Amino acid sequence: MKPLKYTIARNFHIIAVLIATWIFNIVINLFSTLLETWIPITISTVLLIASLALVFYLFGQIAHPKTKWVLVTEENQPDFHQGMIILVGPGRRGADPLETAVKPAIEYHLTHAANKQPLSHVWLIASQPAIPVANAIRTMFQDKLDIEIIQVDDAFSVQPVYQIIKDIYEHKLEAFGLQPSQVISDFTGGTKLMSAGMVLACQNRYPMQYMSGKEDAESTPIMVRFKPEETQADS
Numbered sequence: 001m002k003p004l005k006y007t008i009a010r011n012f013h014i015i016a017v018l019i020a021t022w023i024f025n026i027v028i029n030l031f032s033t034l035l036e037t038w039i040p041i042t043i044s045t046v047l048l049i050a051s052l053a054l055v056f057y058l059f060g061q062i063a064h065p066k067t068k069w070v071l072v073t074e075e076n077q078p079d080f081h082q083g084m085i086i087l088v089g090p091g092r093r094g095a096d097p098l099e100t101a102v103k104p105a106i107e108y109h110l111t112h113a114a115n116k117q118p119l120s121h122v123w124l125i126a127s128q129p130a131i132p133v134a135n136a137i138r139t140m141f142q143d144k145l146d147i148e149i150i151q152v153d154d155a156f157s158v159q160p161v162y163q164i165i166k167d168i169y170e171h172k173l174e175a176f177g178l179q180p181s182q183v184i185s186d187f188t189g190g191t192k193l194m195s196a197g198m199v200l201a202c203q204n205r206y207p208m209q210y211m212s213g214k215e216d217a218e219s220t221p222i223m224v225r226f227k228p229e230e231t232q233a234d235s
Contacts, residue, residue: 078209078223080109082117083176083183085168087161087190087198088126088134101188101211102137104219109184110144121146121176123168125198127155127190146176152194161190161197169206180206186221 084106091100102124109119122145126134131151138147152160169180185202187195188211202208209221 072212072220072222076222078184078207078221080118081182081184081207082119083121083123083173083178084109084119085123085125085165085183085185085198087187087194088124088130088137089189089191090127090129090133098133098136098140100133101186101219102133103140105186105188105209105211105221106137106141106145108221110141119145121178122148123172124149125152125161125164125190125194126150127152127194129155130190152190155191156193158193158197158200161194162201163197165198165201169201183207184209186211187224 086102086105088102089100091098106119106122111118122141124134124137124147126149128151131149134149138149141147150164152164154160165185169183173180173183184207185198186209187198188209190198199208204225204227208224210224211219212222
């Protein structure tokens with residue numbers, strides 16, 4: 001029921017235009033019939049043409065896609081990876097739970113790999129409230145990917161996610177024939193402390209990304225690079 005509600009809400013403007021067009025057509029027909037009793041038929045013809053022009057304009061506005069601004073230049077986007085570890089949050093209240101950063105993050109590595117080997121395995125790290133979202137994401141991509149969901153018992157602590165990420169990189173990749181350099185971690189979703197746990201586990205050892213984007217911009221990953229400073233011993 002929820003997906004239907006979100007679909008209707010997201011496409012409400014189309015439904016509104018269709019209803020408005022139907023009502024407008026009825027009014028024009030009644031008005032033109034009335035005019036024909038006093039005024040030559042050419043006036044009603046002009047009104048009909050004007051109404052059709054308005055309808056075509058409205059549908060053109062709906063069908064014409066908005067300009068998608070890419071916020072991340074190509075050189076700052078990550079290479080395509082065969083494995084991903086993604087933090088999953090429950091999403092904003094009242095919004096479609098599937099319209100989070102997880103979907104475009106997966107699609108980037110899944111559909112844009114060209115001749116390279118595409119994404120094959122994904123680990124979704126989710127807090128308890130985000131488990132339904134993770135399950136929905138897994139269902140969405142189940143025909144294309146092997147997706148494993150790992151629940152975080154405490155989403156407001158750094159340690160659990162830190163330990164999960166380390167365990168995946170150190171013990172779980174070999175079963176899928178993956179090297180650490182082939183697996184990228186996305187810390188866009190989840191709580192701030194979950195993100196901190198992922199960053200601390202990856203540091204400069206494993207690749208990371210963060211999904212950029214806003215309402216009128218294409219959601220695109222940015223490669224996150226940093227090198228911890230080395231402290232020098234006092235001479």
